Amino acid sequence: MSETLFYEDMLSEIAAQPANLSAMFEATDYMIRDVLTPKQILSLHRVFLTGCGDSHHAPLCAEMAFETLAALPCEPMTAMQMARYAADHIPTPFPDDPLVVGISVSGSVARTAEAIAQARKRGALVLGLTGNPDGALAKAAHGNIARMHIPVLPKAAGTTSYAANLSALLLLAIRLGEIRNVYHQTVANELRDELRGVYDVMAATIAASDGLASQLADEYASVPEFVFTGHGPNYGSALFSAAKIIEASGASAWGQDTEEWAHLQYFCKHGSTPTFVIAPPGSGYSRSLELVKVMKRIGRRVIAVVDSRDTEIAALADVVLPVVGKVREAFSPLAYTLAGELFAAHHSRATGEPPFRNFAGVYAAENAGGNIIYAEAVE
Numbered sequence: 001m002s003e004t005l006f007y008e009d010m011l012s013e014i015a016a017q018p019a020n021l022s023a024m025f026e027a028t029d030y031m032i033r034d035v036l037t038p039k040q041i042l043s044l045h046r047v048f049l050t051g052c053g054d055s056h057h058a059p060l061c062a063e064m065a066f067e068t069l070a071a072l073p074c075e076p077m078t079a080m081q082m083a084r085y086a087a088d089h090i091p092t093p094f095p096d097d098p099l100v101v102g103i104s105v106s107g108s109v110a111r112t113a114e115a116i117a118q119a120r121k122r123g124a125l126v127l128g129l130t131g132n133p134d135g136a137l138a139k140a141a142h143g144n145i146a147r148m149h150i151p152v153l154p155k156a157a158g159t160t161s162y163a164a165n166l167s168a169l170l171l172l173a174i175r176l177g178e179i180r181n182v183y184h185q186t187v188a189n190e191l192r193d194e195l196r197g198v199y200d201v202m203a204a205t206i207a208a209s210d211g212l213a214s215q216l217a218d219e220y221a222s223v224p225e226f227v228f229t230g231h232g233p234n235y236g237s238a239l240f241s242a243a244k245i246i247e248a249s250g251a252s253a254w255g256q257d258t259e260e261w262a263h264l265q266y267f268c269k270h271g272s273t274p275t276f277v278i279a280p281p282g283s284g285y286s287r288s289l290e291l292v293k294v295m296k297r298i299g300r301r302v303i304a305v306v307d308s309r310d311t312e313i314a315a316l317a318d319v320v321l322p323v324v325g326k327v328r329e330a331f332s333p334l335a336y337t338l339a340g341e342l343f344a345a346h347h348s349r350a351t352g353e354p355p356f357r358n359f360a361g362v363y364a365a366e367n368a369g370g371n372i373i374y375a376e377a378v379e
Contacts, residue, residue, distance in 0.1 A: 007348035010248060010355060014159050014341050015210075018203040020151055021163055025196050027149055028164070032171040035146045036099075040125060041179040043096040047074045048124075049169065050082040050115045051103035054162045054243065058103060060236030061333035062169035068330055069191065070176035076236075079111035087118035096125040101172070104128070105150060105161040107135020116140040129168055131161075146172075159341050162240065163334055170195055170331060194328065201325030201335045208308065209321045210342050216303065216319055217346035220274055224251060227265050227275045228340060229291070231258035231284035237333045238278055241340025248344035249353045258288050271299035276321075276343075278305045278336050279313055282329035292316050305339040 047066050049059030059076035066074035077086060079102070090098060102116040107128070113136035120126045120142065128141035131148045138145045150164050171192065178188035220226075226245055230238035239255030246253050256265055258279075265275075275295055279288035292313050295302050304310070304317035308324045321339035323332075348355055 007248065007345050007355065010159070010345040010348065011210075011342075014338065014345065015206060017160050017163055017338075018199040018206070020160055021167055021202075022196065022199045024149060024164060025167070025199075028168050029171050029192060031146050032168060032175050035127060035144075036125075036175075038179050040096045040099075041176055043094055044072060044099050044125070044176065044180075045094070046091075046098035047072050047176075048082065048086075048090070048098060048100045048119070049074065049076045049103065050079050050100065051112050052079045052109050054158060054240060055103035055105070055109070055112065055165060057236045057240040057243065058162055058166040058169060059101075060239065061166055061233045062173065062236075064233040065170050065173035065330040066176070069173045069182065071180065071182045072176060079109065079115040082115035083111050083118050087115060087122055087124075090119060090122050090124055092123035095123075098124055099127065100124045101127045101129055101169070102137055102141065103130070103165050103169075104135070104137045105131045105148060105158075105165065107132030107137040109137070113137045113140040129165060159244070159337075162337075166334060167195065173330075195331055198325075198327055198331050198334050201323065201327055202338060204324035205322070205335050205338050206342070208324045209339055212319065212321055213339065213342035214346045214349075216321075217343055217350040220347070221350035223274060225270065225273055226251060226253045227261070227273055228253065228255045228278065229258045229261045229275065229288070230255070230278035230336075231287065232282060233330060233333050234278045234280065234336055237337045237340070238276075240333075240337050241276065241278070241344070244341050244344035245347060248348040248355050249351045250357060251347065251351070258284055258291060262291060262294070266294070266298070272301055274301045274303060276303045276305055276340060277313065277317070278339075279310075280323065280327065280329060280332040280336055281307055281310075282332070285313075289313055289316075303339075305336055 056078050063074045063076050100119040102112045104112045107130040116126045117140040126141045128137040128145040130137045131150050174191045228238040228241045235257050242253035242255035302317045303319045304313045305321050306313050308322035314320045323335045327335050
């Protein structure tokens, strides 16, 4: 018999995110500082981040932090791509280089475990980011894991695990930059404090946007599809937000790079499709502003996820879901995914559609495409 899932559980989890992340912060930071030796860090010339679903979206959001804070080329990659294609061709010119990080909270995702096993066989330094020290990912990494202590939560379209993984990746980027002398330890600690401060921004953003997201979900209860656009680190936010819609209410949703929208979704014949534009202050903001003007011209309903002090995109949008507080762009996905999360939970309520279709019938876990660990993949 399937378990009944409720949108209220997702809303409760979102509301508790800032407090849960703050409570986990010191333990996560300690774990990240301890998981790699200075010698290993100083050997690195490149980083790969791999996972499935939300655990792929988090690396996309973290890429900018590794490149700007750790001064290392970083390549997020799906676990399938890493396991079946890239791992055999990863250059390993030096011991403990490159670093390949596999992300799976459950530790049981088949392709992620396979990706880490294949990268380790190639000679890469591997690290598992997981909540399960006994899972397949930990086995594939030969026990070299950073263990996440995520609180037990009701089954819902996961948000806390995603934010916890992203926080851990951002802390890892800071740690790599610190040991590689990109900046002094004092600056590294200031960055850690700044990251922790983002949780206050998240709390203020939830308070400001929840009611608006609820009203919007009621208005769009019969709408069959949604589009989310984002750029830089928030391309991952667009993909993650779209995923939450699919998981929570079952509606169709696209996550798209801001520029690529002009080459693809621009041509969709459904002119009024609600389009969430994720546009924090930063390098890509001006392009979002240009494209919002285009969206309005062709009839799109624009929902702007922008800084609460924004005056340009906000003036053009049909609805604004504000982010309350200043956040550096590399950390911004933590706050700029909340609008999509809140809307997804309320859309589940407004449509009467349970999250994950209650994992019933054809949606039962055993029918979900064979997420099976084969022994030879993780030896």
